[in-house]
Amino acid sequence: MRWWHSFSGVQPDTGDTRTFFIEFFVINPGLGGDQPILGQHPYYKKRGMRPSYVMVKAGVFPDAEGEGGRQLHAFYPISALKTTLNPLVMQVSDGQSGHCLYSEDKLTGFVEVTRREARHRSLMTDSGSMEWDLEVRKAVSCHTGLRAGRFFQLLNALDSYWHGEGIRSFFRGSVTLDGVSYDIIPELSYGYADKHWGRNFNRPWFQFACGKLSSQRTGGALRHSVLAISGFCPRFLWFPLRGRLMMQLTYMGEDFTFSHCKWETKETGKRFIWHILAKSKSAVVKISGSSTKAEMLQLQYESPEGKKSKIPLLAGSAGVGTIQLYRKVSGARELMDTLKLDNALCFYQKETLDRPPGT
Numbered sequence: 001m002r003w004w005h006s007f008s009g010v011q012p013d014t015g016d017t018r019t020f021f022i023e024f025f026v027i028n029p030g031l032g033g034d035q036p037i038l039g040q041h042p043y044y045k046k047r048g049m050r051p052s053y054v055m056v057k058a059g060v061f062p063d064a065e066g067e068g069g070r071q072l073h074a075f076y077p078i079s080a081l082k083t084t085l086n087p088l089v090m091q092v093s094d095g096q097s098g099h100c101l102y103s104e105d106k107l108t109g110f111v112e113v114t115r116r117e118a119r120h121r122s123l124m125t126d127s128g129s130m131e132w133d134l135e136v137r138k139a140v141s142c143h144t145g146l147r148a149g150r151f152f153q154l155l156n157a158l159d160s161y162w163h164g165e166g167i168r169s170f171f172r173g174s175v176t177l178d179g180v181s182y183d184i185i186p187e188l189s190y191g192y193a194d195k196h197w198g199r200n201f202n203r204p205w206f207q208f209a210c211g212k213l214s215s216q217r218t219g220g221a222l223r224h225s226v227l228a229i230s231g232f233c234p235r236f237l238w239f240p241l242r243g244r245l246m247m248q249l250t251y252m253g254e255d256f257t258f259s260h261c262k263w264e265t266k267e268t269g270k271r272f273i274w275h276i277l278a279k280s281k282s283a284v285v286k287i288s289g290s291s292t293k294a295e296m297l298q299l300q301y302e303s304p305e306g307k308k309s310k311i312p313l314l315a316g317s318a319g320v321g322t323i324q325l326y327r328k329v330s331g332a333r334e335l336m337d338t339l340k341l342d343n344a345l346c347f348y349q350k351e352t353l354d355r356p357p358g359t
Contacts, residue, residue, distance in 0.1 A: 001197040004194050007019070010185065054075070056074045065294075070126035089102070132174070136166065139168045142248040163194060165195055206349075208345070211226045244261070272290060293314070309349070
């Protein structure tokens with residue numbers, strides 16, 4: 001189970017803008033105890049033990065020059081997780097690594113990793129420190145309907161399930177990264193929050209989301225508009241099928257949802273480029289988006305089986321592109337608006353590892 005949050009902050013002295021992320025990650029809670037079981041640690045790997053822990057992942061994406069990106073991991077035993085329901089509140093504390101809290105409207109916590117700790121491969125982390133104290137208002141949600149329902153879960157119909165609980169979110173508060181403070185201002189935070197859960201990660205792993213949209217028709221920024229796309233991998237019995245996309249475009253308060261999408265990925269030496277065509281009974285959306293590789297960070301995870309993929313999972317917050325929104329009228333298409341997107345959140349992992357010719 002993964003509860004992901006990302007948002008932008010401004011350094012008040014320099015005006016420097018960075019995009020941060022915070023995630024609560026719970027793996028194999030039924031196997032846990034009073035110590036985190038790290039699947040990449042030689043002791044546990046030798047004994048064939050699957051990972052079980054709560055991981056708090058915090059960090060920042062690379063800047064425009066491709067510098068400064070990092071991810072920091074704090075691991076807690078399952079016994080350290082305290083939860084309440086309705087509303088959901090999660091807290092972890094072990095008396096040493098600090099105290100982290102997640103709720104629907106608040107995030108607080110602190111992660112610090114020394115250089116010595118970061119040398120341990122089993123921790124899959126960089127070094128540094130990050131502290132946060134944030135309020136969250138989730139303004140737009142993406143409800144994935146039956147595909148996230150109990151029936152599909154009982155059938156093990158998907159590898160991973162998705163709920164976009166705050167695809168347009170407003171964050172307020174502060175973040176301190178390695179001693180440097182950033183102000184998180186709601187109107188400039190361009191926040192995003194979602195949840196994934198299931199038996200494994202999607203492959204290919206593809207997400208694209210943007211809350212910073214501007215309209216060619218009006219010439220201005222759109223406050224109540226957002227795009228969110230997530231891939232999913234359906235199964236028939238136990239056999240994986242071709243990956244598909246779920247998508248929601250909220251345009252000036254009106255939701256357009258799509259489950260029939262065609263897309264292709266192109267890769268150059270410096271960029272990933274995505275072209276998406278989505279259709280429903282009432283609308284058509286064409287998307288062209290891209291992200292530079294230099295502004296993407298390789299995120300580190302291990303699967304519930306304790307496997308660490310050799311295929312890099314890249315993520316960043318510097319996606320750009322355009323969206324064309326058409327409404328179907330009397331069998332024809334009518335262009336409603338062309339939108340420009342900036343600072344889009346991108347996750348991308350290929351389905352297979354590239355191999356040199358002849359291998």
